[in-house]
Amino acid sequence: MQEFLIATLTLVTIAFVCGSLLGFASVKFKVEGNPIVDQINDILPQTQCGQCGHPGCKPYAEAIAAGEAINRCPPGGEAGIKALAELLDMEVVELDESCGEESLPRVAVIREDECIGCTKCIQACPVDAIVGAAKLMHTVIASECTGCDLCVPPCPVDCIDMPIIETTSQDWRWPDPKTVSDPQVIPVKVVT
């Protein structure tokens, strides 16, 4: 009889802990649902690289909402700072160089024959863009990779490259007319 009571008590305790955790999570979610944080987060590039000093874009969005500087996200660059300044009605400032430099978009590529399958990179990737099983070769899903660089340092055999994404004829864009003088890209000019 006594044993039965104890088991019930344990279960009740577990249920209570679960419930309070869930409750806590829902409260936390409410805070995260803060519209200004969401709006800021929508502007951040979601590279999740941590260069801003936060473990991802959303934490930085929360920090900005709490008053942190808006110029700490290198992947967002100038355009990102401009958009944030507009949203928050603040001055446009230069990118904080201590965080890093704005660079061209990159993608991780694993040199597969050198990979030892240690799974370290999988654990580091903030967007689950790497697939592979222990002791087997790993691969990056290029379309999901944000180019955040976080998988490179943990790799014990240094087999991850971060090349700049090359422009193809598919994603090529018409250049700013103000910056070109090459007749190749200027539509025919008509003179009569």
Added chain:
Amino acid sequence: MTDLPIIEKAKGHFHGGVHPQEFKSISNQAEISALPSPSNLVIPLQQHIGNASQPIVNVGETVEKGQLIASCTSGLGANIHAPVSGIVKSIGPHHTGHPSGLPTAAIELETNDQQNLNSEYLPRLNHWREETSDNLRNCIKNAGIVGLGGATFPTEAKLKTANIKTLIVNAMECEPYITCDDRLLREHPEQVIEGSQIAAKIVNATEIIFAIEDNKPEAISSLEKAIRLIREAQKSTIDSSGEPKNSSAGTEPSLRIVIAPTKYPSGGEKQTIELVTGKQVPKDQLPASLGLLVQNVATLHSIYNAVVNQKPLTERLVTITGDLVNKPGNYWIPFGTKLTHLIETFEVDRKKISAAILGGPMMGQSISNFDTPVTKSTNCIIFNRTQSNEKSWVIETKPHQACIRCSECQQACPVDLLPQQLYWFSESKQWEPLEKQGLFDCIECGACAYVCPSEIPLVHYYRFGKSEIRKNKANQEKAEKAKQRFEFREMRLARAKEERAMKHKKAAEERKKAANNQQEDPSGKQAAINRALERVKQKKAGLAQSQTTQDSGEANE
């Protein structure tokens, strides 16, 4: 039906438009002819809207003229057939005239000397009047036919539209210099008409209207003659059988011609529709919403070739013109023919040109790399002097002046946009208002740039804006996906952590429980101790007893 006049005047008109000098007489005098095949061809795998085709031949393979060499494997796309017999020399990136100057995938063919082979590479059909729409559409798909007016949208997909009442044949050909549709109608009106009848049968259209500008009187009269003959033939079958409903002639779509005043860009799809029907296609909708389907003359001719002659699309009629061309005119040119070959054939003085114009001078593209091949979209090639004293169209790259807000561009715009506003927003990179101003309704006709006194390359600014906005949208989509994946991972990690915490808690509780159990049962423990003590006592007592017996025994001895 047959009593309706064959020729009608256009009912409607569209806003704006311009009247550039035509220069059509340079190329519309000579009869259509063919050229000797070039020895080396580069056939791009993407000559159409949709996905690039996948090569199905290998390097070193010998292919025959008309053989399928690249096929459309999924989604929107078009087959590509060998334009000549020859050997596949390479498959890979080639210069194909992409505006970026970047190489794109292509098949390189080296011609061999067995060109007279004329194999049929499309499945044989019954006479098309007895075939089903599906079979006819399939034939058009197999033949790799795309819109040859310049849009290169796969024709088979366009012919899937339902509820079509009227097929409009776009014979406007409004751009200066271009005359290939004009010549095709002058010389082969019956073939174009038959092509249009096939298309009309596929979509169940009840009338076919040829829309043409009034600057092509010869084409109009040859069309009229051909239509009159058809009407007479239909009449005689009706008369002889007496029962028009039972004869095939009774269900034939009616044919007529609508003549529009010459004004650029009357050949734009929506402009043509406005001219012919007097109605505007609602914003963001297709012509099908008005029961209309528009097809270009050359496209219908290639449908005729595919369905009647089992000929896949491997060449097209191209206007070769310009003041440096010897014997300008319209020629059947196999896809993949390089400009270098044409420069040689037409004795163009290379010293006098820095670039050729592919397409018309209003919407075309200047090409300075002469390795560029002719593709399904190439309707015209202009070789003009780089500098000209005479009145001519040249390629200019001098810096433009500031916008003076004269609103000439606004008056010229056929879509009724505000080009100066579009320019302003694009120039200052204000993408949101740029899109709101209707940037994506702009058909890039160039009418605004043509009239602009400040010579601003307006269309370039619109293309720039369009590609930036498209890129931003793609980036946003990618960021959204990354955000979701990031949040999912956070959730997963949080859950894993929670589960771990739970496990620890549970284990700790288990330990506590075990300890408690022991404390709550002191009697048992004590009993065990007592029992052990008892055992020790008993043992001691037993030992003492036996010792005494031994002692006594020893004493007894």
